[in-house]
Amino acid sequence: MSKKIFFWPLAAVLLTTATLVEAASTKPDRIGVMHLGGVLATVVDGLRVGLKESELEKGKQIILEIGDLKGDANLAETVAQTFERDKLGLIVTINAPVTAGAIKGTKNTPIVFAVGTDPVAQGYIQSFGRPGGRLTGVHYLARDLTPKRLEILKEIFPKLRRVVTVYDPRNTVSLEGAKLGRAEAKRTGVNLIERQVESVDQLKKALAALKRSEFDAYLYIADPMIAAQAQLVVDGARAKKLPTMFHDQIVVANGALASYGQSYFEIGRRAAKYVRQILSGASPAELRVETIDHVELAFNLKTAKEIGVTIPPNVLVRAEKVIR
Numbered sequence: 001m002s003k004k005i006f007f008w009p010l011a012a013v014l015l016t017t018a019t020l021v022e023a024a025s026t027k028p029d030r031i032g033v034m035h036l037g038g039v040l041a042t043v044v045d046g047l048r049v050g051l052k053e054s055e056l057e058k059g060k061q062i063i064l065e066i067g068d069l070k071g072d073a074n075l076a077e078t079v080a081q082t083f084e085r086d087k088l089g090l091i092v093t094i095n096a097p098v099t100a101g102a103i104k105g106t107k108n109t110p111i112v113f114a115v116g117t118d119p120v121a122q123g124y125i126q127s128f129g130r131p132g133g134r135l136t137g138v139h140y141l142a143r144d145l146t147p148k149r150l151e152i153l154k155e156i157f158p159k160l161r162r163v164v165t166v167y168d169p170r171n172t173v174s175l176e177g178a179k180l181g182r183a184e185a186k187r188t189g190v191n192l193i194e195r196q197v198e199s200v201d202q203l204k205k206a207l208a209a210l211k212r213s214e215f216d217a218y219l220y221i222a223d224p225m226i227a228a229q230a231q232l233v234v235d236g237a238r239a240k241k242l243p244t245m246f247h248d249q250i251v252v253a254n255g256a257l258a259s260y261g262q263s264y265f266e267i268g269r270r271a272a273k274y275v276r277q278i279l280s281g282a283s284p285a286e287l288r289v290e291t292i293d294h295v296e297l298a299f300n301l302k303t304a305k306e307i308g309v310t311i312p313p314n315v316l317v318r319a320e321k322v323i324r
Contacts, residue, residue, distance in 0.1 A: 042264040048064070152258065220244070260296070260298075298320060
């Protein structure tokens with residue numbers, strides 16, 4: 001695989017070009033991919049694998065032009081405009097804010113989305129069975145897993161009382177996730193402390209202000225900006241020996257204590273089939289949107305030892321991934 005790195009006129013965006021299938025005398029298909037960075041880039045890894053697994057025409061090239069928005073969803077509209085101007089075959093968008101920007105920035109280009117919010121409620125499609133427009137893709141669970149994450153934290157720490165979370169209040173999904181978290185906290189006798197941030201700088205300040213003596217654990221609530229900055233949260237929490245519950249096992253592999261959620265890698269791999277079908281002539285309007293419902297529990301025992309906590313055996317045995 002060859003890669004070239006370009007600097008976008010908007011300094012925050014890193015654009016890379018990768019050829020997936022070498023060889024060919026045929027003209028390559030170019031597709032744009034946009035994500036907010038961090039763990040969300042794992043979707044691109046899954047997309048690459050899924051495209052390689054697809055029944056691609058022998059000798060055909062697929063070139064991914066990847067826009068890393070570096071946590072700023074406001075750049076999505078401009079990057080999408082450029083992708084359409086350059087006549088890319090389609091655009092893959094990862095999460096709802098990026099998808100919304102791509103819709104605003106384009107008129108004709110097909111869009112394959114991977115979103116954790118209801119695409120019908122967002123107005124992206126008419127129905128899951130028949131999208132009816134130029135968008136289709138993959139729907140995964142996001143806000144709905146918040147109560148279960150808190151429930152698992154309570155199982156790990158029966159004396160759990162104070163849990164902190166950080167999210168962007170401008171994001172509807174985050175607000176809904178926080179509401180679900182508050183309801184579960186009330187049910188289990190936990191005090192959920194909410195810190196609202198609207199930028200990475202505000203996030204850094206909120207993390208710096210955290211005191212281990214004030215909280216028993218950190219809970220991730222679905223939020224694209226926080227997901228893109230997951231490593232920042234993990235590192236800040238570990239420095240203060242604060243247990244963390246996240247949403248993807250990649251974050252656990254990078255130092256979080258636990259995660260309960262769906263695999264971004266698998267989400268990308270599933271999205272690849274839509275790319276292949278559209279490039280082969282299928283209409284997005286008729287490609288049923290898939291909902292991924294498989295959920296994974298993961299733990300990092302190295303982190304547990306480092307911060308001085310023990311995962312109860314009855315909880316540990318349920319994990320699909322354990323890092324020792």
